[in-house]
Structure formats: structure tokens, C-alpha cells
Amino acid sequence: MDFLSTYKGGLLVISHDLPLLDESITSVLAVEHGTLEPFRGNYSYFLAERERRREQRIRERKHQDEKIARLEEGIRRFKGKTEKMAKRARSWETRVEKLKAQRTEISRRGRQVAVRFPQPPPSGRTPIKAQGLAKAFGQNVVFVDVDVDIDRGERMIIMGLNGAGKTTLLRILAGVEHADIGEVELGHQVSLGYYAQEHEQIRAGDSVLDHMRTVSALPDRELRSILGHFLLADKVDQDAGTLSGGEKTKLALAQVAVGAHNVLLLDEPTNNLDPQAKEALLDALEQYEGTLILVSHDTDFVEELAPDRAILMPDGATAYFDESMLDLVALA
Ligand SMILES: Nc1ncnc2c1ncn2[C@@H]1O[C@H](COP(=O)(O)OP(=O)(O)OP(=O)(O)O)[C@@H](O)[C@H]1O
Ligand SMILES: [Mg+2]
Known part of the structure; x- marks a missing residue:
């Protein structure tokens, strides 16, 4: 730890050691959900910032879904009416497809490990x-x-x-x-x-x-x-x-x-x-x-x-x- 904190060169470290990650690290590359995402800060910063980005993506996604829903409602109302309205509806359909393809992905949170040591039959007093x-x-x-x-x-x-x-x-x-x-x-x-x-x-x-x-x-x-x-x-x-x-x-x-x-x-x-x-x-x-x-x-x-x-x-x-x-x- 002493060596790492005084080392002047660049460091690329793979570690699960949280004290090390908070004391000697200035940026984080997170490998998650098949992507590599950079964060400028130590591990604590990464945890908070990852959550903030996730919430931001959820808000973005909500706006996108609402917009798509409004367009789809319009398509239902215009379709099969006059030729002019049907044409408008078709252009909205293309738009909806595009929007759907560009929707923000919300990655599911990683599944948690569930470790269990079954309660065993007891041993004698001095095992x-x-x-x-x-x-x-x-x-x-x-x-x-x-x-x-x-x-x-x-x-x-x-x-x-x-x-x-x-x-x-x-x-x-x-x-x-x-x-x-x-x-x-x-x-x-x-x-x-x-x-x-x-x-x-x-x-x-x-x-x-x-x-x-x-x-x-x-x-x-x-x-x-x-x-x-x-x-x-x-x-x-x-x-x-x-x-x-x-x-x-x-x-x-x-x-x-x-x-x-x-x-x-x-x-x-x-x-x-x-x-x-x-x-x-x-x-x-x-x-x-x-x-x-x-x-x-x-x-x-x-x-x-x-x-x-x-x-x-x-x-x-x-x-x-x-x-x-x-x-x-x-x-x-
Ligand atoms: N099979 C072996 N042959 C020769 N020396 C051995 C052998 N196994 C262990 N040693 C030596 O015995 C000493 C104790 O080793 P041990 O693996 O028990 O240490 P430890 O306390 O578990 O250390 P660590 O914190 O690094 O895991 C060490 O000096 C080691 O080099
Ligand atoms: Mg040992």
C-alpha cells in the first residue's frame, strides 16, 4: 500500500481490496454487463456515481417510453382514417421504430450470491x-x-x-x-x-x-x-x-x-x-x-x-x- 501510494508512474490494478481501491486509485474502469465504463474517482466515488448514472438512465428511459406511447396512441387514432392521416401515421411508425432501437438500455442489477452452510448435526463438546x-x-x-x-x-x-x-x-x-x-x-x-x-x-x-x-x-x-x-x-x-x-x-x-x-x-x-x-x-x-x-x-x-x-x-x-x-x- 505504501509503495502504491507513493509510486509516480501509472498503475493498472485489478483488485477487490476496498482500502486499496479507495486510497491508491484515482479512476475506475468498471467491466459490467459486457461494457467497459470509465469513472474519474476512487471506489467510493464509483459506487455513488454508478448509482447516479443508473438513475439518470432510468429517467431517460421513462421519457423515451412515454414519447413512444404517445406516438403509438396517435398511430392508433389516425390509422384507417383519411389517406392523409394514414400517411402521417406511417411516418410516425418509422419514427417509433427508430426511437425503440435507440432506447436507453437499463442493465439489470447483478444477481447476488447466496451462500448457505446448512446447519449440521452437532458434534461432541470438543470437536x-x-x-x-x-x-x-x-x-x-x-x-x-x-x-x-x-x-x-x-x-x-x-x-x-x-x-x-x-x-x-x-x-x-x-x-x-x-x-x-x-x-x-x-x-x-x-x-x-x-x-x-x-x-x-x-x-x-x-x-x-x-x-x-x-x-x-x-x-x-x-x-x-x-x-x-x-x-x-x-x-x-x-x-x-x-x-x-x-x-x-x-x-x-x-x-x-x-x-x-x-x-x-x-x-x-x-x-x-x-x-x-x-x-x-x-x-x-x-x-x-x-x-x-x-x-x-x-x-x-x-x-x-x-x-x-x-x-x-x-x-x-x-x-x-x-x-x-x-x-x-x-x-x-
Ligand atoms: N511442503 C512444504 N515444503 C517446504 N516448506 C514448506 C512446505 N509447506 C510450507 N512450508 C514452509 O512452512 C512455512 C509456513 O508455511 P504456511 O503456508 O503454513 O504459512 P502461512 O502462515 O499460511 O503463510 P501465508 O500468510 O503466506 O498464507 C513457510 O516458511 C513455508 O515456506
Ligand atoms: Mg497460508
Whole structure:
């Protein structure tokens, strides 16, 4: 952010990061509804100005429709009367056609993502417990002696700088990686849903629908409907490897959602998501009654979610979460 705000050259940035878009950006090119529209100002300006332009187009369109309606009324009254009147009516008809062709288009507002994590059957009181976890990759000791003890329904955030071992810890809890020392104990009837940071569960060559089939026995009709909630309805047959970054995130979240798990392990699930989709994810997590362990560097997201506790990596210290820790969230 510091670099961008002092950089003297021109910048063309693609981003969903709202603080960046408001602090370092002087104009916006919006790609929407198949058009590219320029706005001279930052993101906040863009939001307000887009709404103003939309309202202006609605007013224009209303005037055009009224004019067309008046002409059409005239055509009805003049047609089939005298030859002279019929001639006038025909010229109006040409006019109406022209006006109709030039009418201002009002684009429909984009459909909203509707993320839902179904309320799962509850797990035991302590869904995940681990003591004295340690992990090293060759000479690189990532962490030693980390304890995790999470209560049912609790929301825990894992914090730390890049490379501190957040993903490594989450992978160990998810059972996709083994600790060098220490074991992870899962509680009674625990069902884990893991969302990986780098879309590693997305396989190029397999369709979007196939990805849902591998994680769920539900009939295709229901899988399609869930994909629809994530705005992937028109992508069901597409090779998942060719999805955009945000679409991959949505597919991976749809895979987690369809599993109806009672413990979610989410590693930076807001990466690549546009602001609307992020809001939808936040709503869904706020309503989710299962247990949640989250890695996120997104300060606004974490603030709104208000987790119960935080683990700070790499030392593994645990503390009740309060707003003063938001600076730490942003740090990494
Ligand atoms: N398979 C691996 N082989 C070697 N080193 C690894 C491996 N996986 C992770 N590491 C190293 O372990 C450390 C912790 O990585 P990890 O992905 O857990 O960090 P993180 O806290 O999730 O960081 P970020 O905020 O960038 O996602 C890093 O130094 C990384 O280079
Ligand atoms: Mg990570």
C-alpha cells in the first residue's frame, strides 16, 4: 500500500481490496454487463456515481417510453382514417421504430450470491483437540509445542505473518498433513470441511459439476441448484481449471457447503471474492452454528465476524479475541 501510494508512474490494478481501491486509485474502469465504463474517482466515488448514472438512465428511459406511447396512441387514432392521416401515421411508425432501437438500455442489477452452510448435526463438546504439535520442513522449524483446544460452536481465528505456519497448522487439523510431533484428536461425530488457500481441490480437466459429484451423493438437480446459489449455474459443464479466480473460490466453497459439516476449516476464503460475494460469505458464516477455524488477513471481514478466540502463529499463543487484535490481522 505504501509503495502504491507513493509510486509516480501509472498503475493498472485489478483488485477487490476496498482500502486499496479507495486510497491508491484515482479512476475506475468498471467491466459490467459486457461494457467497459470509465469513472474519474476512487471506489467510493464509483459506487455513488454508478448509482447516479443508473438513475439518470432510468429517467431517460421513462421519457423515451412515454414519447413512444404517445406516438403509438396517435398511430392508433389516425390509422384507417383519411389517406392523409394514414400517411402521417406511417411516418410516425418509422419514427417509433427508430426511437425503440435507440432506447436507453437499463442493465439489470447483478444477481447476488447466496451462500448457505446448512446447519449440521452437532458434534461432541470438543470437536478438535491437539497437544504439543510440532512441524518442520527440513531445517525450517515452522512451529513447536502448539496446543489447540476448540469448543463446539466456537469461532477461532489463526493469525500471523506470511509464512508463520497458519496453513500448515490448518492442514494438520484437517488431516491432509501430519505433525512431526503430536496428534490431532477429533471429537464425537465430527465432520470436517476444509477450504484450502490455493484452490488445491480444483482439478483441471474435470467439470464444475463433477467437482460437486466427488464430494456429495446428492442428485445432480440439487447440486446444480447449489451451484446456482454460488452464481455458477452457467458454468456447470465448464472445465473447472479454466474458471476465474473468484469462480474457483466459489466452487470450493460450494463443495464445502454441500458437505453439511459441523466443523469448518477455512484458509483465507475471501481471497478473490468480489465485495458482494464476501458479504454473502460473511452472512452465511454468521448464521452458521457449527465450529469455525479461520485464517484471514481481511481486517473488515474478521471485525464483522467477531471471532471468539485467536491463535497467534508461530508461537501458538491463544487469547480471547478483541478489536485491538485487528492490527495483527492486517499485519500479515
Ligand atoms: N511442503 C512444504 N515444503 C517446504 N516448506 C514448506 C512446505 N509447506 C510450507 N512450508 C514452509 O512452512 C512455512 C509456513 O508455511 P504456511 O503456508 O503454513 O504459512 P502461512 O502462515 O499460511 O503463510 P501465508 O500468510 O503466506 O498464507 C513457510 O516458511 C513455508 O515456506
Ligand atoms: Mg497460508
